[in-house]
Structures are given as structure tokens and as C-alpha cells.
Amino acid sequence: MTSMAPEERIGSHVKRAEQALLAAKNAACKPAAVTVPQYAALLWLAEKPGISAAALARLCGVTPPTMNTVLKNLQERGFIERTPHEWHRNVLETRLTDAGRAAMELADAGAVRVERALAAAFTEEERQLLIELLGRCAEALDAER
Amino acid sequence: MTSMAPEERIGSHVKRAEQALLAAKNAACKPAAVTVPQYAALLWLAEKPGISAAALARLCGVTPPTMNTVLKNLQERGFIERTPHEWHRNVLETRLTDAGRAAMELADAGAVRVERALAAAFTEEERQLLIELLGRCAEALDAER
DNA sequence: TTGCATGCATTAGAGCTCTAACATACATTC
DNA sequence: GAATGTATGTTAGAGCTCTAATGCATGCAA
Numbered sequence: 001m002t003s004m005a006p007e008e009r010i011g012s013h014v015k016r017a018e019q020a021l022l023a024a025k026n027a028a029c030k031p032a033a034v035t036v037p038q039y040a041a042l043l044w045l046a047e048k049p050g051i052s053a054a055a056l057a058r059l060c061g062v063t064p065p066t067m068n069t070v071l072k073n074l075q076e077r078g079f080i081e082r083t084p085h086e087w088h089r090n091v092l093e094t095r096l097t098d099a100g101r102a103a104m105e106l107a108d109a110g111a112v113r114v115e116r117a118l119a120a121a122f123t124e125e126e127r128q129l130l131i132e133l134l135g136r137c138a139e140a141l142d143a144e145r
Numbered sequence: 146m147t148s149m150a151p152e153e154r155i156g157s158h159v160k161r162a163e164q165a166l167l168a169a170k171n172a173a174c175k176p177a178a179v180t181v182p183q184y185a186a187l188l189w190l191a192e193k194p195g196i197s198a199a200a201l202a203r204l205c206g207v208t209p210p211t212m213n214t215v216l217k218n219l220q221e222r223g224f225i226e227r228t229p230h231e232w233h234r235n236v237l238e239t240r241l242t243d244a245g246r247a248a249m250e251l252a253d254a255g256a257v258r259v260e261r262a263l264a265a266a267f268t269e270e271e272r273q274l275l276i277e278l279l280g281r282c283a284e285a286l287d288a289e290r
Numbered sequence: 291t292t293g294c295a296t297g298c299a300t301t302a303g304a305g306c307t308c309t310a311a312c313a314t315a316c317a318t319t320c
Numbered sequence: 321g322a323a324t325g326t327a328t329g330t331t332a333g334a335g336c337t338c339t340a341a342t343g344c345a346t347g348c349a350a
Binding site: 182 | 337
């Protein structure tokens with residue numbers, strides 16, 4: 001019996017929380033007709049106009065091909081526009097359109113509501129403690145690779 | 146400025162921990178040539194032979210179509226076999242093959258190693274506290290929907 | 291018996307995610 | 321100037337994930 005009960009596995013609980021988070025944010029983004037990854041990209045784009053797709057991928061914590069997929073869908077919807085960079089011809093500058101900004105703001109309202117509800121489940125001390133413990137999780141797991 | 150800084154969002158940290166967890170488990174499952182969802186299904190199948198796909202989906206926390214995809218890939222690899230139920234003709238009983246059990250055990254060794262490394266980053270008190278806080282996260286988020 | 295409810299399985303379609311590989315463009319160094 | 325290195329962008333392929341819809345089987349109730 002080298003195995004481990006699911007209840008004892010910290011990973012199980014992390015996964016469960018993440019699933020609930022994704023479901024809640026998905027519902028919150030639904031009125032804006034965007035997915036959670038799309039919302040994340042739009043949010044960063046509002047803050048850093050003209051950013052490259054690779055840099056945006058790093059901010060969102062995904063790989064460049066993944067961001068490429070997300071941006072392609074956003075472009076088809078007319079939420080972003082991509083223009084060649086003046087000097088670095090290989091770089092595409094990505095910017096929000098007016099429709100993209102509107103969608104971002106609508107989705108953001110829902111996302112912030114979810115975050116506030118989540119934060120309300122904890123005292124300020126607990127919140128900071130949770131963040132600290134989660135940080136240690138990521139650290140330990142990254143070191144394991 | 147109704148927005149919220151990413152650092153203040155608990156969700157950001159949950160997501161980051163989950164991503165690190167997935168990456169670590171993925172690497173741990175690589176020697177067995179299975180993905181993390183495949184490993185999860187194999188693990189439950191070892192414990193509950195003959196379970197239905199829908200029940201397995203509930204245990205793994207995914208939808209039936211998702212589990213269908215995972216099982217299809219496992220079946221193509223010869224890791225599981227599915228036979229019609231004696232009475233309920235519409236139900237397929239799923240069981241591990243010998244190769245499936247071997248793959249599960251190999252992947253489980255890696256997964257348990259990851260979990261132990263993760264647990265080692267905390268004291269017993271911290272571990273229980275983290276689990277408790279994560280549980281409250283899931284609870285608050287589920288209530289939000 | 292007929293109808294309804296429940297549950298399982300599956301398909302279709304959209305979208306995200308990764309690794310691997312390749313092509314391009316700029317920057318630095320020899 | 322040429323080679324190397326770094327960064328970006330893209331394509332290909334595999335796999336996971338969801339919602340929505342459909343078909344089938346079983347069991348219960350009118």
C-alpha cells in the first residue's frame with residue numbers, strides 16, 4: 001500500500017478550489033460572451049497596449065501557442081487588432097478595440113464580484129496566510145521539476 | 146478604477162498553485178506515458194473495478210463527455226476494457242487491464258512523490274490549515290453561482 | 291399499458307492547453 | 321561581414337474540457 005488517500009493529498013484540494021474558481025469566473029464572464037482566458041488577455045491588454053503576444057503569454061501564465069489561439073478567437077470577434085511593429089517587423093502589436101474594451105469592462109465587473117465574494121470568506125489575516133501558503137505550494141512544486 | 150490588482154486576487158494565487166501542480170504531476174506521469182487525467186481515471190478504476198463512466202466522471206470531477214474522451218484514449222492504448230453490464234444493457238463496465246494496472250502503479254509512484262514533496266513544504270498544522278482554507282474557497286465560490 | 295422520470299452513453303461543436311518544430315528578425319560578438 | 325544567440329510568431333498534432341443535444345434503457349406511476 002504505497003498509495004495515498006485523496007483526502008490527504010493537498011493537490012486534490014488545490015484542484016477542487018481551482019475548479020470552483022474557474023466555474024465561478026466562467027459564469028461571471030458569460031454576460032460579456034468571453035471565456036476566462038480571453039478575459040485575462042483583455043485585462044492585461046487594457047493595462048499594456050501594444051504588448052507582444054509572447055509577453056502577454058508570460059503575463060497570463062500560458063505558452064505562446066496558447067495565447068496565439070486565444071488572440072485568434074478575440075480577433076475574429078473584433079475585440080482586438082494586431083498591427084506590425086514599426087521597427088521589429090517580426091513583432092505584432094496587439095491592442096484593444098472599443099468593443100474589446102467594453103467586453104473587458106463587463107467581464108471585469110463580474111470577475112471582481114467573484115473575487116470580492118471569495119475574499120469575504122476570510123479575515124484579512126487568513127487571506128494573507130492563504131496567499132502565503134499557496135505561494136509555498138507553487139515554489140515547492142516548481143522545485144520538484 | 147473599479148478593477149483589482151492581480152496580486153490582491155486570491156484567484157491568481159490559486160491558479161498559479163494549480164498550474165505548478167499540474168506541471169509537476171504531468172512530469173511525474175511521463176514515465177508511464179499517461180496524462181494526469183488518465184492517471185486519475187486509472188487510480189479510481191483500480192479502487193472501483195467495473196464502475197460506470199458517469200460515476201467515474203463524478204469521482205474525477207469532470208463531465209461525462211470529458212471522461213468519455215479520456216476513456217477512449219485509454220482504451221486505444223489497451224489500458225482499460227469496457228464490457229456491457231449484465232442487466233443494464235446501456236451501462237458499460239470499465240476495468241483495468243494488466244497493462245493499465247502497471248501504468249497506474251508507475252504513474253502513482255511519481256504522483257505520490259510529488260505529493261510528499263508538497264507536503265514536506267509545510268508543518269502538519271499548516272497542511273491542515275491550508276486544506277481548511279482551500280475548502281472554504283471552494284465553498285464560497287460554489288455558493289456564488 | 292402508457293407515460294414520465296432518471297440515468298447512462300454518445301456525438302457535435304467550440305475552445306483551451308501543451309510539446310515540438312520551424313521560420314523570421316534583431317542584437318551581439320568574433 | 322559572418323556566426324551565434326535571443327526573442328517573436330506560427331503551424332502541426334495530441335489531448336482535455338465544457339455545453340447542448342440526442343438516443344437508449346430502466347423503473348415507477350397513472
